[in-house]
Amino acid sequence: MLQSSRSVMGNYGTRGLCMQRGEGVYLYDVQGRRYLDFTAGIAVCVLGHAHPQITATLVEQAGTLIHCSNLYENTQQNRLATRLAELSGLDKAFFCNSGTEANEAAIKLARRYAYLKGQQNRTKIVSLPRAFHGRTLGSLSITPKAAYQEGYQPLLPGCDWASTLTETLEHIDKDTAACFVEVVQGEGGVHSLEVDFLRAIENRCHEAGALLVVDEVQTGVGRTGSFFAFERVGLHPDVVTMAKGLANGVPVGAVLARQEVADAFTPGSHGSTFGGNPLAMAVANTVVDIVAQPTFLEHVREVGDYLSTKLQSLGDEVSGIGLMQGMTVPDAKSFVAKAAEHGVLLTAVGNTRVRFVPPLIVQSQHVDELAQILAQ
Numbered sequence: 001m002l003q004s005s006r007s008v009m010g011n012y013g014t015r016g017l018c019m020q021r022g023e024g025v026y027l028y029d030v031q032g033r034r035y036l037d038f039t040a041g042i043a044v045c046v047l048g049h050a051h052p053q054i055t056a057t058l059v060e061q062a063g064t065l066i067h068c069s070n071l072y073e074n075t076q077q078n079r080l081a082t083r084l085a086e087l088s089g090l091d092k093a094f095f096c097n098s099g100t101e102a103n104e105a106a107i108k109l110a111r112r113y114a115y116l117k118g119q120q121n122r123t124k125i126v127s128l129p130r131a132f133h134g135r136t137l138g139s140l141s142i143t144p145k146a147a148y149q150e151g152y153q154p155l156l157p158g159c160d161w162a163s164t165l166t167e168t169l170e171h172i173d174k175d176t177a178a179c180f181v182e183v184v185q186g187e188g189g190v191h192s193l194e195v196d197f198l199r200a201i202e203n204r205c206h207e208a209g210a211l212l213v214v215d216e217v218q219t220g221v222g223r224t225g226s227f228f229a230f231e232r233v234g235l236h237p238d239v240v241t242m243a244k245g246l247a248n249g250v251p252v253g254a255v256l257a258r259q260e261v262a263d264a265f266t267p268g269s270h271g272s273t274f275g276g277n278p279l280a281m282a283v284a285n286t287v288v289d290i291v292a293q294p295t296f297l298e299h300v301r302e303v304g305d306y307l308s309t310k311l312q313s314l315g316d317e318v319s320g321i322g323l324m325q326g327m328t329v330p331d332a333k334s335f336v337a338k339a340a341e342h343g344v345l346l347t348a349v350g351n352t353r354v355r356f357v358p359p360l361i362v363q364s365q366h367v368d369e370l371a372q373i374l375a376q
């Protein structure tokens, strides 16, 4: 029996489809219709749906230990922290449950780091035009999108952004605690930022003594064909935030930081009840074991290039890196609706951009299937 959504709040609008199960790169709705999934739960299910190793890890960890809180250490958390430190070149990790929480923690960490250095005026957080960092009040305050901020004022004081990318450089000054950047702006329309621009931001942060925070919530965990997108553009972040792909759909978030910055989170200064629980950590360890393999990342680059080429032959202003691509269409909402009617799931980002973020296990034949349907 299909239950009504009458009791669910309306913030997601009306959604035509109700999903039942998934397998690999396909989702099946309650009527049993099959869809080629180029949303991956919004760049989350990097290993696709019902991946046997994820299922096995979940079952095993559920029968071992789901939660014990951060009153105690747990081996899965320690293992994941070590692994992410190795992969990022940073030193320490803090775990939470979502992308917005990771950015929230990074805002707090940046301010507290300045505070403990005696720089009490260094409280400003700079973000970029078209940035997206999340929906809690802190992360929303560094997400300069009027539609998302409307009705929620007053927001966090000390958040600042320019109207153009180049002007952003001038906003980073002696009172700036941190500047947040995304290597590819996902929710902002899937726009890759110029490498030269990103390097200029990094240099300006160094000059001004501000921290560079790279938000890898969407771009991390292999999405762009390297484990982190910052590797592909040669950035040296002080702090990295992660979430979406990290546990293939089990809620998780992470903040990575270099030693000196991480040390600002002294005992009792921040926390999370669920963050770093053994269940999410175990699944994340399995995801990282698979995705960080060089052959897996090479596959992402290959199929990503193939997807990009196919999209360029079909549409305009194709932009992105790896398996994170965007395309301009006249009306994104109706494009996405039409694609779903033909059995392909896509997301609209803004009024005229369509986003392609399939599971990273997608094969070139699935890209062909997508292209065939889009060509219609």
Ligand SMILES: *Cc1c(COP(=O)(O)O)cnc(C)c1O
Binding pocket: 098, 099, 100, 101, 103, 132, 133, 134, 135, 182, 186, 187, 215, 216, 217, 218, 219, 243, 244
């Ligand atoms: C999705 C996203 C977030 C927010 O993550 P949630 O888990 O939805 O809170 C933050 N930053 C970026 C770049 C994202 O794509």
